[in-house]
Amino acid sequence: MKFIDTDVLHQAYEEHGPSDGEAVILLHGFPYDPRCYDAVAPALAARGYRVIVPYLRGYGPTRFLSRDTLRSGQQAALAHDLRALMDALGIGRAAMAGYDWGGRAACIAAALWPERVTALVTGNGYNIQNIPASVAPGAPEAEHRHWYQFYFHTPRGEAGLEADRFGLGRLLWKLWSPSWRFTPEEYARSAASFENPDFVAVVIQSYRHRFGYAAGDAAFEAIERALEAQPPITVPSINLWGDDDGVNPPPDMDTTAHRFTGRYERRLLPGIGHNIPQEDPQAVVRALLDLMG
Numbered sequence: 001m002k003f004i005d006t007d008v009l010h011q012a013y014e015e016h017g018p019s020d021g022e023a024v025i026l027l028h029g030f031p032y033d034p035r036c037y038d039a040v041a042p043a044l045a046a047r048g049y050r051v052i053v054p055y056l057r058g059y060g061p062t063r064f065l066s067r068d069t070l071r072s073g074q075q076a077a078l079a080h081d082l083r084a085l086m087d088a089l090g091i092g093r094a095a096m097a098g099y100d101w102g103g104r105a106a107c108i109a110a111a112l113w114p115e116r117v118t119a120l121v122t123g124n125g126y127n128i129q130n131i132p133a134s135v136a137p138g139a140p141e142a143e144h145r146h147w148y149q150f151y152f153h154t155p156r157g158e159a160g161l162e163a164d165r166f167g168l169g170r171l172l173w174k175l176w177s178p179s180w181r182f183t184p185e186e187y188a189r190s191a192a193s194f195e196n197p198d199f200v201a202v203v204i205q206s207y208r209h210r211f212g213y214a215a216g217d218a219a220f221e222a223i224e225r226a227l228e229a230q231p232p233i234t235v236p237s238i239n240l241w242g243d244d245d246g247v248n249p250p251p252d253m254d255t256t257a258h259r260f261t262g263r264y265e266r267r268l269l270p271g272i273g274h275n276i277p278q279e280d281p282q283a284v285v286r287a288l289l290d291l292m293g
Helices: 041-045 075-089 100-112 140-145 147-152 155-163 165-176 184-195 199-209 218-227 281-292
Strands: 002-005 009-016 023-027 050-054 094-098 117-123 237-242 264-269
Touching: 002 075, 009 041, 009 075, 023 075, 023 100, 041 050, 041 281, 050 075, 075 100, 075 218, 094 100, 094 281, 100 117, 100 218, 117 281, 140 147, 147 155, 147 199, 155 165, 155 199, 165 184, 184 199, 237 281, 264 281
Parallel strands: 023 050, 023 094, 094 117, 117 237, 237 264
Antiparallel strands: 002 009, 009 050
């Protein structure tokens, strides 16, 4: 465990491999933490890469520097934190892998600051939210799978997360990875990160902001405006998608392929759910090595 201060965060991160190696940044999602990369990071470090695995804002030991900072989990904030961490660590360019919230940060970095990203492994394709279009309802099946997001829009949902973040996270793990037989100990190791004092506030703001029900942090408004154009991703990319994903199952047609204008490939992972790096770490390692080799 290491720490470094950025402009907003006292950022916690784990580092593997030689300090002078080519950088790789691995980004977790909600409700997960860096434990999802426990089999990925050492494999990359053994090949000489410098591997950085941060705790996102609101998770684990990461803390805000100021009590006055909005506890925002909006997509622009996550991307800003990623770039700020790279700046603080003196990393000019890095390969990135992420899914869910972390995949969103990595996709935004690749789209808006491609000079900082050598390669991208993304879970579930083009992960950048189209917030202006979020008011349009989706298919009934998709709306059903997103029940937790609508729950978080309400005071009842906020109170429910505050009261039992451990139980709610465990339920989402089961629903989103129905074929993965994780142990209580595996879940508990990650769920410890949800005890962060800002976890609930960051999560609630994230799910409300993406539907236009909560204001964003004014400091990130320029990033949000740039994302409204749904910018293309030009860096070499591999899209990993678990075909047993319970929250975001893969479509028959690759509906986000047109968002990737450089080298691009979608790889479907049989029997794998939403937590790709923990369920199939070798798929993440292979994808990164294929892009960086």
